[in-house]
Amino acid sequence: MAHSDAFRQKMADAGLHDLFTDGWIGLYEKFCAGDKGFIAESAIEPVTELPELDSLPEGDEALLGKTVVLKLNGGLGTGMGLDKAKSLLEVKNGDTFLDLIAKQIRKLREKHPVRFMLMNSFSTEADTKEFFSKYPEIQEVWDQEVSFMQNMSPKVDAASKEPVDWPSKPGCEWCPPGHGDIYAAMLCSGKLDMLLAEGYEYAFVSNSDNLGATLDLRLLGYLAESGAPMLMEVCVRGEDDKKGGHLARQRGSGILTLRESAQCPKEDEKDFQDITKHKFFNTNNLWFNLRRLREVMADGVLPLPIIVNEKKVDPASKENPGPKVFQLETAMGAAISSLPDSQAICVPFERFAPVKTCNQLFALRSDAYVINEEFKPVLAPGALKPVVEFDDHYKMVPDMEAAIPHGVPSLKLCKKLTVKGKVVFAPNVAIHGEVQILNGSKTGPAPTVTGTIRGSADKLRILRDADDAQPHTAISGAALSATSRAFTMPRTAGSTQGLPVIRQAIP
Template structure:
């Protein structure tokens, strides 16, 4: 679609220039505008994105990280010199009640996600004498807080070149007119995040992609900042370099708890790997979608990208990857359901697997997929079921991860958790812990086996210096 072209919705003509002018005024790069235009064209065309099972083949066999051992024969110092680690750091953790960058949340031994990530990078540099590059992809919501924290705690990293890649903004689209959404009461709410698929136009439009390539950086490892399992694995790096793939996705085997989530597949039409999310599955194929024996693997969002091949792929596609559209319908003010309905157009970075001729995937242990999405995850992570290594990685110390189910009414938000769990109990021998009602863990508590603690009184009941061993207990009645 040319810059002056129009798109048609029924009898109404909607000028593309309205979006173009708004984005140009906001200072968005041409790459960001091209990516939004591609999403917008899919919206106007009514692209459903549905992918029935008849159009895909299941992926049954993939190489496994445990079998690679590629790092044993590689020149790791040289490879690391050609590598950048990029952490997605645009989230605020609002679902956990946070109002700052989620990576600044204290997770273990007084350290934040960002502390552990920074220390991992510095340890790798020191051990191998090779300066692997470090990049944070921030949003306008997280940039200031993150840089202030780095300045205080890791100023040496902040002083480096191209530490920050800034996420773009995306226009909200009026659902009725398909024009740019208007909200004069707070114009900032006319914009939304574009999803982590924005990493590609952000790299291109900021000039960072060209600068990294010019500096000799070929391999980019990308992962979420809240996934402490996503460390720079040297066997994976060596394998990625040796096979000369353009794109490599880390996947895990789906378990029963993963059946509602997306899966990896191979498209019959062109033989390319692709991701199919639940919204892309027709209702008639839901049973097959949830069959974890048929569709065995899910995306961890740990990705490896060959920057030279990314550049060539972007050039060949006119500067924007054609990623499947994620259309979210909301109101322009998400806190006011009476305001105008809008579409927020997003993309997912893992979807780029279908944009590369030579993309591949590798099966990794579940330990490389350990995101902290809820206070249940945080509660377990802060316990002795996990420990921090000399390399500043977080590893499981227990025989298996404890299954934690805290009462959402009392533990959903971080400040609630910290009020009721000022001292996280020992969970190294815990199989599962279920808490119903407000129970305050005050120190010296150990949970062993499968334990359920109930407090129906509505008022917090404190426990301290006590071991609960495979028991179901009503603390409001317990003396």
């Protein structure tokens, strides 16, 4: 049974715009009618070919004066143990995401007066505005030009489908509506009409944690020349991307559509994860023709498919997370099927460099990456592209940083680093090739990793444990090659369980 009136009253009391409320109530009523937003495999067809960025000509620089660079900045990064805007996290050499974004904008403005905007949330607005005091040219026009607020959605009590009530922590009764809210937020705030009135025609939108998403004149030129309302940047899926959303075409119409993992029925998961069948994923780097976008929203907010996420009302609380709730969300990229004639372009991976996990942050902070003259992270000359895999001991940023009190090891010549169990890296550690560091002990101080650890450049083979070694030192192992190193803690007599050991490949 739907409780639309109760939700509508709650949203009105919170001061939410009627247009947003109408759109959200529409999603809620679909949900109550049994619509879980699933997109069945039988309803779609794979996308087999797309134009590639390298084939596009350079666009006219004059287009920059009509363009907005808009960053989505509503996330707190709670999944990485953060309690403020994720974009305030230090990325490299003392610079945060927002530092590098601000420097990218300054670089662009050396040639053209590119407009810069942020979509913040009720959780990130204050911290972000305070941060930009170091960039006064941005903070001085904060309310007039830069910031607009993402809406907030009421959580749905899973048992009753009523608005959840959590008086001990009322903020937990609300959640972000997903980045698909950008369309309603721009419309309801008046920012979209303001931009059009000031002569802006195009917008480049991306996540604030994707520093690879810089303004590219080839894509801007293609958007302007094609007249498409929306252009989506996609990359070719790899093994690491098979659980993420993919691009497809609606069966019959051929219209491009986006299917997220939460929209895949369980029986279709094998097809969903088949990267040879569904080849492309959405980078969430999107380009818009603002005039065409406004035309589609002449009668209200852009209709988007529902995404249903199941959570606890207060997931951050270990003592009392509360009852199960549903969060009804939408995805920004899903607009590709709501905006007729939208297109997609295949771009290289360098344009998709998000930091969603400590694995990615660890690699980015290492010497394998440098910041180029456009303030964009790129692989250092001669560096491999390291893959870092941590276990749950390093899921949160404070735990990761506790392991690197002297800084991130050198990963310039690392192909893959796997760490399981707690360890501490000493100063001047270097990882070469493919290496596993395994500590099975759950008690005592974390062992220290020292020196240069060399592994295989191609295939990882795990050696037997070294039998005798002093703790907290890197040693030569008699069974290893001359360039190999192993680290171990003393064994407990008659047992190998709980043995902390660096294991690595023969080069």
